[in-house]
Amino acid sequence: MHSAALVIIFLTVVIALALGLMAARGKQMNLEQWTVAGRSFGALFVFLLMAGDIYTTFTFLGGSGWSYGVGGPTLYILSYGSLAYVLAYFMLPRIWRYAKTHNLISQPDYFHQRFQSKALAMLVALVGVVAIIPYLQSQFTGLGLIVEIASYGSISGVWGMVIAMFVIAVYVTLSGVRGSAWTAALKDIVLLAVVLFIGIALPLHVGGFSAMFHKIDALKPGFLTFGSTAMGIPWFVSTVLMTAVGFYMWPHAFGAVYTAKNERVFRNNAMFLPLYQLILLFVFFVGFAAILIVPGLTNSNLALMSAVTKVYAPWFVGVVGGAGMLAALVPGSLMLIGASTLLSENIYRPLSRNATPAQVQLVARVLVWVIAAITLFFSANSNATIVALLLMGYNFVTQFFPAVILGVFTQRGANRTGAVCGILVGVIMVAIFALTGTSIIWGLNAGFLAVIANAIVVLAVSAATPGAAVIEAPATAATPAD
Amino acid sequence: MAIRWLAILPPLVFLVGVFFANSVTPYVMGLPFLWFYISACVVFTALVMIVVYLLDPANKGPELQD
Numbered sequence: 001m002h003s004a005a006l007v008i009i010f011l012t013v014v015i016a017l018a019l020g021l022m023a024a025r026g027k028q029m030n031l032e033q034w035t036v037a038g039r040s041f042g043a044l045f046v047f048l049l050m051a052g053d054i055y056t057t058f059t060f061l062g063g064s065g066w067s068y069g070v071g072g073p074t075l076y077i078l079s080y081g082s083l084a085y086v087l088a089y090f091m092l093p094r095i096w097r098y099a100k101t102h103n104l105i106s107q108p109d110y111f112h113q114r115f116q117s118k119a120l121a122m123l124v125a126l127v128g129v130v131a132i133i134p135y136l137q138s139q140f141t142g143l144g145l146i147v148e149i150a151s152y153g154s155i156s157g158v159w160g161m162v163i164a165m166f167v168i169a170v171y172v173t174l175s176g177v178r179g180s181a182w183t184a185a186l187k188d189i190v191l192l193a194v195v196l197f198i199g200i201a202l203p204l205h206v207g208g209f210s211a212m213f214h215k216i217d218a219l220k221p222g223f224l225t226f227g228s229t230a231m232g233i234p235w236f237v238s239t240v241l242m243t244a245v246g247f248y249m250w251p252h253a254f255g256a257v258y259t260a261k262n263e264r265v266f267r268n269n270a271m272f273l274p275l276y277q278l279i280l281l282f283v284f285f286v287g288f289a290a291i292l293i294v295p296g297l298t299n300s301n302l303a304l305m306s307a308v309t310k311v312y313a314p315w316f317v318g319v320v321g322g323a324g325m326l327a328a329l330v331p332g333s334l335m336l337i338g339a340s341t342l343l344s345e346n347i348y349r350p351l352s353r354n355a356t357p358a359q360v361q362l363v364a365r366v367l368v369w370v371i372a373a374i375t376l377f378f379s380a381n382s383n384a385t386i387v388a389l390l391l392m393g394y395n396f397v398t399q400f401f402p403a404v405i406l407g408v409f410t411q412r413g414a415n416r417t418g419a420v421c422g423i424l425v426g427v428i429m430v431a432i433f434a435l436t437g438t439s440i441i442w443g444l445n446a447g448f449l450a451v452i453a454n455a456i457v458v459l460a461v462s463a464a465t466p467g468a469a470v471i472e473a474p475a476t477a478a479t480p481a482d
Numbered sequence: 483m484a485i486r487w488l489a490i491l492p493p494l495v496f497l498v499g500v501f502f503a504n505s506v507t508p509y510v511m512g513l514p515f516l517w518f519y520i521s522a523c524v525v526f527t528a529l530v531m532i533v534v535y536l537l538d539p540a541n542k543g544p545e546l547q548d
């Protein structure tokens with residue numbers, strides 16, 4: 001019975017929607033509560049939200065697809081999260097404190113307050129939305145593939161994406177970020193169980209871990225290390241640096257920082273979240289096993305689902321597909337909330353000064369659907385791989401980092417003119433790279449070079465225009481302990 | 483606060499150490515050496531941050547709740 005797979009996936013989605021509705025019931029939803037849940041989450045929910053950010057379609061299908069398709073360079077995915085948490089230990093408590101003091105809701109609010117520039121805040125909002133679209137697109141692409149494979153071809157990938165878009169948009173409209181937290185709890189448990197199972201069972205299916213790696217090494221010498229492709233060690237180092245510093249620059253990740261109950265949560269997370277990264281290994285093992293189970297796929301994104309379909313019965317394909325659905329639903333909903341809040345709060349509200357809060361909230365909810373539809377359009381017309389989409393988003397979003405880090409740790413290292421010029425230079429470079437299909441220059445990640453250029457411009461312009469220097473660095477709000 | 487300088491170690495083991503670890507052999511725990519090395523770096527990062535957290539005075543005393 002092939003339809004068992006689709007039935008199980010459908011039930012998973014129904015459960016996720018029910019959890020979202022339960023979370024929303026009995027709560028009066030204003031915009032602040034809708035987005036940051038009244039700043040009342042404890043360590044556990046922040047942990048789940050942040051972990052939910054990591055385990056997405058990108059790691060589940062994209063990560064296994066990369067270990068299947070490119071091998072060694074996949075290790076960047078295992079590396080950058082750990083370094084992001086180390087940086088977070090020092091950076092996030094200050095950002096959280098500053099956001100709390102000034103009642104900030106979204107990422108551009110931070111730039112507005114810190115650099116006293118409405119134009120900069122709007123630029124940040126716009127770049128944030130541009131970065132979110134390829135990220136969201138990677139989730140839609142993955143969902144489309146899951147539905148297509150789990151239906152054994154009877155539903156096309158495009159219709160799968162349409163269904164996925166409706167599920168995510170309905171879900172966000174009904175429940176906001178609390179729904180994400182509940183579903184994140186479900187998702188983490190299901191995904192962990194599924195990934196551990198197939199990450200061990202599939203390598204055993206092809207003769208065990210050591211035998212699997214030996215076979216791949218004999219089949220493709222150099223595949224398991226750096227250097228067999230254009231992605232050598234310099235690419236690894238530059239990509240890890242770029243993605244580690246960009247990790248919390250995503251609008252939804254920056255916004256999730258505000259939901260913490262206290263600042264110690266972030267320092268606490270730095271101890272345990274790196275270990276959580278290790279379950280990524282099992283996803284990569286699935287991709288390696290797939291090299292031996294389903295060799296020669298033209299679309300490497302299909303590696304995990306194809307291997308599972310080849311080895312297991314339809315009901316289990318449904319369980320794996322359901323887990324994949326949840327993996328896309330949680331980050332997808334956070335990204336949609338992030339993008340719609342950016343446009344409603346930071347572009348619509350400043351442009352229409354007498355808008356009531358109810359109007360802004362209505363605009364946010366309508367924008368959820370508009371952004372979802374735009375993303376669907378791009379997804380249906382694209383053949384990009386999931387990892388390539390994510391790296392494109394990172395190229396954009398990392399351009400915030402030089403201004404943020406200088407703003408957090410120095411009084412005068414960056415001013416408003418410097419921040420605007422730096423972000424513009426970085427974003428223009430990245431846009432050119434995207435349009436010309438350039439991802440590697442001199443063996444380095446092209447986005448990394450854009451961040452370096454951006455940082456130089458921020459420092460130089462800020463030094464040359466001291467008159468625009470502002471005012472209140474987050475450090476002035478510091479407790480004596482920090 | 484000097485303990486916070488320990489946090490420089492994780493970036494070093496990942497980004498400098500990798501130049502010396504880019505090899506399939508020897509296999510450790512069934513993994514190619516490079517894969518074992520990067521996994522070990524992840525565990526090492528957690529251990530370093532546990533030491534930093536426990537010794538950092540910012541984490542002493544009652545949590546600043548509100």
